[in-house]
Amino acid sequence: MLIDLARTSAAVAADSARLAKIRHLAELLGRVGPDEAEIAIAYLSGELPQRQIGVGWRSLRDLPEPRQVATATLTEVDEHLGRIKAQAGAGSQAARKELLARLFGAVTRQEQSFLLRLLTGELRQGALDGVMIEAIAKASGVPSAEVRRALTLRGWLPAVGAAALRGGVDALREFHLEVGRPVAPMLAQSAPSVAAALEKVGGPAAIEWKLDGIRVQAHRTGDEVSVFTRTLDDITAQVPELVEAVRALPETDLVLDGEVIALRPDGRPEPFQVTSGRVASKLDVASLRETVPLSVFFFDALRVAGADLLDLPDEKRHAALEAAVPAELITPRLVTGDAQEGEEFFTDAVRRGHEGVVVKAPLTPYAAGRRGAGWIKVKPRHTLDLVVLAAEWGNGRRQGWLSNLHLGAYDPETAGFVMLGKTFKGLTDELLAWQTEQFLRLADGPTDEYVVTLRPELVVEIAFDGVQRSSRYPGGMALRFARVLRYRPDKRAEDADTVASVRALLF
DNA sequence: TTCCGACAGTGGGGTCGCAAT
DNA sequence: ATTGCGACCCCACTATCGGAA
Numbered sequence: 084m085l086i087d088l089a090r091t092s093a094a095v096a097a098d099s100a101r102l103a104k105i106r107h108l109a110e111l112l113g114r115v116g117p118d119e120a121e122i123a124i125a126y127l128s129g130e131l132p133q134r135q136i137g138v139g140w141r142s143l144r145d146l147p148e149p150r151q152v153a154t155a156t157l158t159e160v161d162e163h164l165g166r167i168k169a170q171a172g173a174g175s176q177a178a179r180k181e182l183l184a185r186l187f188g189a190v191t192r193q194e195q196s197f198l199l200r201l202l203t204g205e206l207r208q209g210a211l212d213g214v215m216i217e218a219i220a221k222a223s224g225v226p227s228a229e230v231r232r233a234l235t236l237r238g239w240l241p242a243v244g245a246a247a248l249r250g251g252v253d254a255l256r257e258f259h260l261e262v263g264r265p266v267a268p269m270l271a272q273s274a275p276s277v278a279a280a281l282e283k284v285g286g287p288a289a290i291e292w293k294l295d296g297i298r299v300q301a302h303r304t305g306d307e308v309s310v311f312t313r314t315l316d317d318i319t320a321q322v323p324e325l326v327e328a329v330r331a332l333p334e335t336d337l338v339l340d341g342e343v344i345a346l347r348p349d350g351r352p353e354p355f356q357v358t359s360g361r362v363a364s365k366l367d368v369a370s371l372r373e374t375v376p377l378s379v380f381f382f383d384a385l386r387v388a389g390a391d392l393l394d395l396p397d398e399k400r401h402a403a404l405e406a407a408v409p410a411e412l413i414t415p416r417l418v419t420g421d422a423q424e425g426e427e428f429f430t431d432a433v434r435r436g437h438e439g440v441v442v443k444a445p446l447t448p449y450a451a452g453r454r455g456a457g458w459i460k461v462k463p464r465h466t467l468d469l470v471v472l473a474a475e476w477g478n479g480r481r482q483g484w485l486s487n488l489h490l491g492a493y494d495p496e497t498a499g500f501v502m503l504g505k506t507f508k509g510l511t512d513e514l515l516a517w518q519t520e521q522f523l524r525l526a527d528g529p530t531d532e533y534v535v536t537l538r539p540e541l542v543v544e545i546a547f548d549g550v551q552r553s554s555r556y557p558g559g560m561a562l563r564f565a566r567v568l569r570y571r572p573d574k575r576a577e578d579a580d581t582v583a584s585v586r587a588l589l590f
Numbered sequence: 591t592t593c594c595g596a597c598a599g600t601g602g603g604g605t606c607g608c609a610a611t
Numbered sequence: 612a613t614t615g616c617g618a619c620c621c622c623a624c625t626a627t628c629g630g631a632a
Binding site for chain 2: 101137171175176205207208209210211212213214355356359360362363364365366475477478479480481486487504505506507508551552553554555561562563564565566
């Protein structure tokens with residue numbers, strides 16, 4: 084029953100201890116039937132079996148009154164969501180709206196709340212994949228490492244969890260790397276410098292350029308090639324250059340990990356926006372590949388010539404990559420234990436317009452899904468002193484605090500301020516409390532339930548990765564990945580960085 | 591007892607495709 | 612033709628729990 088999940092979710096949210104959350108989830112998984120295990124695991128880890136159904140926050144306003152008695156089963160709800168998905172792209176938002184209303188009108192208030200959070204992607208129960216993995220392990224009596232391994236290979240936890248509950252370790256061992264089905268990609272931690280990254284790795288490491296493009300996983304069997312993104316979406320049709328490059332290789336049985344990026348004729352990278360737009364375009368690929376051609380650079384091999392390499396150390400996988408792929412399709416890489424040498428490699432990569440480097444421990448296997456210490460990214464950091472123009476009320480655990488800052492640079496010509504973006508990152512609870520008090524004192528001008536406009540007086544030091552073109556803000560530019568470092572009470576608003584100095588960073 | 595790895599949460603800007611206006 | 616929405620691309624950072632040291 085849906086109500087069982089709604090109650091379990093509430094219990095999970097109510098307990099802050101992770102072990103207690105795991106107990107609640109495992110207890111439910113122990114009760115759910117085999118047919119509905121997949122649905123239960125999906126919902127309770129914040130996913131839908133349909134992945135996406137074309138319903139977001141806006142479609143979920145104005146919901147009907149709830150029922151008093153809970154009768155909905157998981158299978159019914161799942162089938163209903165499937166019907167809603169079938170309407171997406173079929174030209175009828177009205178039909179979807181009607182179906183949504185019928186679903187929400189058939190469940191209780193607690194079920195409505197659960198479905199609402201599920202469909203908006205804000206489950207807010209303190210448990211997603213990571214906790215669910217432990218719960219599946221507990222409920223099925225399987226070591227969590229086995230669940231993780233299967234998840235890496237299958238990329239979809241509900242399927243893995245259902246198999247574990249049905250057949251235990253034996254069923255999980257049935258999952259193998261399958262050419263044509265994407266694997267969860269390995270992710271990286273970050274460090275402030277190459278030296279710090281090398282220290283984390285604890286010895287010599289491979290250092291590779293970090294290209295500012297789109298992560299891709301390329302599969303080939305025979306002449307068949309497919310390409311997947313970081314979230315395992317199939318983008319084969321959008322990247323014909325990559326398909327052709329892989330098909331041209333002598334080896335016919337491959338799974339490769341890399342990055343696609345649009346390069347200018349001189350070889351320097353286009354801004355991320357250009358690569359992003361090109362890869363996202365589906366309708367005009369044939370002409371776009373003339374004007375915005377894509378290049379691909381591989382940095383890892385998960386399978387070569389029928390051999391699965393996931394469990395091999397990085398250096399062995401890279402050797403296999405070098406054997407199967409020509410050097411011009413491989414991300415530039417330097418193996419060193421020397422911090423000085425590493426920093427020079429990093430500086431050179433950045434000078435050539437790239438995002439930074441990734442430092443890789445030579446002995447780590449391809450640990451997908453988990454953000455292990457095997458890969459560590461290093462990027463340069465810019466800072467600016469900007470003025471807080473307004474602030475937005477926070478949500479969830481930031482409810483009651485002014486959280487999201489509107490940032491502006493000083494314009495000496497007008498003695499005014501030009502907004503460059505927002506940030507909510509880098510704030511401690513203490514800082515949130517402090518700034519809320521300050522902001523309410525500075526409140527001045529239009530204020531609604533979301534935004535409080537301020538007298539532009541407070542200066543804050545902001546770190547960011549770069550300046551990009553923007554149609555959203557009046558200055559025509561916006562900061563990328565802005566975050567708060569500290570407030571600058573020693574500075575007046577007129578001492579803040581100027582629009583001109585920010586524009587100088589825009590290429 | 592302290593340290594630290596892993597996780598969840600809180601949102602940022604940009605782009606595309608599609609349906610409604 | 613324009614606008615709003617959903618989905619997805621890139622992502623940084625803090626708080627917390629609980630196992631490791």
